[in-house]
Amino acid sequence: MNTNFEMQNLLNGGLPLDKVGPHLRYAARKAAHSGDPQRMRAVARVIMMELLRRGELIQMPSGLQVNDAKLVPAGIAGQFDFDHMLRAMMVAQDMNVGNPGSGEAGIVLESVLVLLQQFAPQFGLHILLFDETALSEPRDRVFGLDPQSNPAHWLGQRPAGQSAYIPTVGELPANITFSRQNCAEFSAAVAVPIFEPAEAGEEITKAQEVGLLFLLARNDWSQDTTLRLGAKISRFVTHRWRVHRELDNQIHVDALTGLFNRRFFNGHFPLLLERAKRNQSPLSLIVADIDLFKNINTDYGLLIGDQVLQMVAQRLQELVRRVDVVCRRGGEEFAIILPEAGFDAAREVITRLLNAPFTTVVQHDGQTTEIRVRLSYGVTTFPDNGSNDVQLHHQAESTMFISKDSGRNQCHFWRNDGDHLLQRPK
Numbered sequence: 001m002n003t004n005f006e007m008q009n010l011l012n013g014g015l016p017l018d019k020v021g022p023h024l025r026y027a028a029r030k031a032a033h034s035g036d037p038q039r040m041r042a043v044a045r046v047i048m049m050e051l052l053r054r055g056e057l058i059q060m061p062s063g064l065q066v067n068d069a070k071l072v073p074a075g076i077a078g079q080f081d082f083d084h085m086l087r088a089m090m091v092a093q094d095m096n097v098g099n100p101g102s103g104e105a106g107i108v109l110e111s112v113l114v115l116l117q118q119f120a121p122q123f124g125l126h127i128l129l130f131d132e133t134a135l136s137e138p139r140d141r142v143f144g145l146d147p148q149s150n151p152a153h154w155l156g157q158r159p160a161g162q163s164a165y166i167p168t169v170g171e172l173p174a175n176i177t178f179s180r181q182n183c184a185e186f187s188a189a190v191a192v193p194i195f196e197p198a199e200a201g202e203e204i205t206k207a208q209e210v211g212l213l214f215l216l217a218r219n220d221w222s223q224d225t226t227l228r229l230g231a232k233i234s235r236f237v238t239h240r241w242r243v244h245r246e247l248d249n250q251i252h253v254d255a256l257t258g259l260f261n262r263r264f265f266n267g268h269f270p271l272l273l274e275r276a277k278r279n280q281s282p283l284s285l286i287v288a289d290i291d292l293f294k295n296i297n298t299d300y301g302l303l304i305g306d307q308v309l310q311m312v313a314q315r316l317q318e319l320v321r322r323v324d325v326v327c328r329r330g331g332e333e334f335a336i337i338l339p340e341a342g343f344d345a346a347r348e349v350i351t352r353l354l355n356a357p358f359t360t361v362v363q364h365d366g367q368t369t370e371i372r373v374r375l376s377y378g379v380t381t382f383p384d385n386g387s388n389d390v391q392l393h394h395q396a397e398s399t400m401f402i403s404k405d406s407g408r409n410q411c412h413f414w415r416n417d418g419d420h421l422l423q424r425p426k
Contacts, residue, residue, distance in 0.1 A: 007040040008032045011047075020050050105134040105210070105241075106142050109194075112240045113141045116233065124216030125233070126176050127194060131210065133323065136275065143175040160209055163192040163230065165223050176214055188217040192230040197242030213237060254328045256306055257313035265327040265335050270389040272325070272339055276382055282342035284381045286349070287396040288316070290332035291374045291408040300371070304362050308371060311360040319352045335396075343381050343413065347423065350377055350411045354425040376403035377411035385414050 006014075011032035017025045024047050031043040106129065113125045129135060132144035145155075152171045158164050166172060166189040191212040215230040252264035260268070269285070276283040290312060297305040309332065316326050316334060325337040338346055359372045378400030380392050399412035399420055406412075406422070413421040 004035070004037050004040065007037070007044055008035070010044055011040060015044070015047055016051065017047070020047055024050060104136055105129065105131075106136065106139050108241055108244050109237065110139045110142045112237050112244075115240070116236070117141075122217075124176075124189075124214070126173075126214040126216075127211055127237075128173060128175075128191075128214065129211040134210075143173070146174055158191075161193055163190055163227055164212075165190055165227065166214075172214070176216075188221045188223065188226040190215050190223075190226045190230040192227070192234045194234055195238050197238055197245055254313075257310055257328050259313050259317070259334070260325060260327040262327070262329045265325075265329055265337075268325065269335075269337055269393070272337055273382060273387070273389050273392070276339065277387065281340045282345075282381060282383065284338040284341045284343070284346035284349075284379060285392055285396045286336040286338065286346065286353075287329075287378045287393070287400045288334045288336065288353070288375045289400055289404065291376055291404070293332040293373070296371065296373070300362065300364050300369075304364060304371070307360055307362055308373060312358055312373065312375070315356060315358050316353075319356055320349060324349075335393075341381075343384065346379050346381060347413070350379060350423055351426075353377065354409070354411060354423065374409040376400055376408050378403060378414070379411060380414040385416055 011017075011028040015028075017028055024043075027043050028047060031040045034040070109127050109129075113127065116125055117123075125141060127142045129142060129144050135142065135144055152173065154164055154166075154171065155173075172189065191214050193209045194211045194213050196208045196210045213230060213234045215226060215233060217226050217229075221229075252260055254261040273283060290308070293305070293308070296308055309328075312332075312334070313326070313328060316336065320326060320336060320338070323339055324341075325339075327335045327337075329335050336349075338349060341349070353375070354377070357372065358374065359370055361368060361370050363369075378396045378398065380386075380395035380399065382392060385395055386392055395414040399414045402412045402420060403410045409425065411423045413423070415421060
């Protein structure tokens with residue numbers, strides 16, 4: 001890594017220079033233009049100190065001082081390592097956004113901890129998630145409660161939203177103890193709440209506590225200092241999680257309906273199918289299409305057609321399980337992935353869908369009008385009908401078109417012998 005080049009990039013905009021005063025922005029430009037390594041490092045350290053002070057980067061405990069253009073953290077063993085910050089910035093740029101599955105909580109939080117570990121290698125950082133479904137795969141630093149082990153007694157006694165000080169290794173969850181077998185003994189550890197990012201406009205106090213951040217400090221820190229730092233890191237994690245989610249949503253979420261889009265489906269369905277193969281569990285795919293939707297656009301206009309699409313999207317989400325994945329593949333076509341659902345479970349879902357009302361009330365030509373739509377469905381199931389994602393999607397789409405050609409408002413289930421099962425509303 002060319003450190004001088006990296007520092008020039010930081011001083012030319014890699015750091016949030018809009019968060020510091022004009023004199024520091026001017027100093028950054030002059031230092032970057034000079035190309036002098038010592039001058040660039042000195043100015044960058046001062047800017048980092050100011051950003052830390054303002055809380056725009058990870059905030060360190062009180063006592064930080066600037067001495068001969070170097071940061072000397074009082075109370076922390078060792079000098080602030082500028083190279084760690086450079087590596088952290090590179091890790092931040094490499095964090096996966098927009099890849100299939102990159103929005104899962106376990107993946108996002110693991111990547112944030114990797115970023116933090118680059119910035120502050122003197123700490124041990126782990127996250128316990130209360131909802132184990134957020135972890136599709138085992139992670140190094142993010143874990144759920146182990147049903148095979150006895151959790152520390154304080155976990156059950158801790159009031160929601162409150163932090164805990166942990167004086168001994170035995171009070172840590174087994175996952176952390178195992179990962180630290182070859183590490184130096186810590187002298188201070190805390191567990192602070194992690195909150196799910198608040199939606200735009202939502203009060204932060206309404207955010208849901210989803211887990212605990214464990215901070216292990218290997219230096220002689222007081223309980224109060226460790227708790228304060230843990231709380232600041234927790235806020236940073238939640239902020240980074242929110243930013244990551246917003247970026248991921250811009251790529252993977254359909255702007256009109258709020259459902260996952262075609263790109264997400266094309267990447268995520270193969271991943272869920274591979275997981276089903278590995279776990280030897282079934283998986284079903286539903287392809288749905290609104291019947292005679294073009295007539296709605298013709299009779300009522302495109303804006304009302306959009307309202308109908310939004311209504312259908314909302315109803316589909318309401319009628320399936322929380323773990324099911326609903327996507328808008330384009331136009332009036334939708335896809336629903338049902339993890340761990342075989343033929344019987346898929347048939348229960350189709351029964352609900354076929355018998356549910358899909359209606360919305362609109363204003364058209366000065367009158368209030370109720371629009372009711374119906375959908376045609378096609379279903380296939382792994383492993384009964386195949387194991388290839390392209391093949392399974394073709395099967396579900398083909399049976400959906402059979403439902404269209406057979407009179408609409410019905411469902412066909414794929415069978416490899418060609419005797420596809422028909423289901424109609426009750």
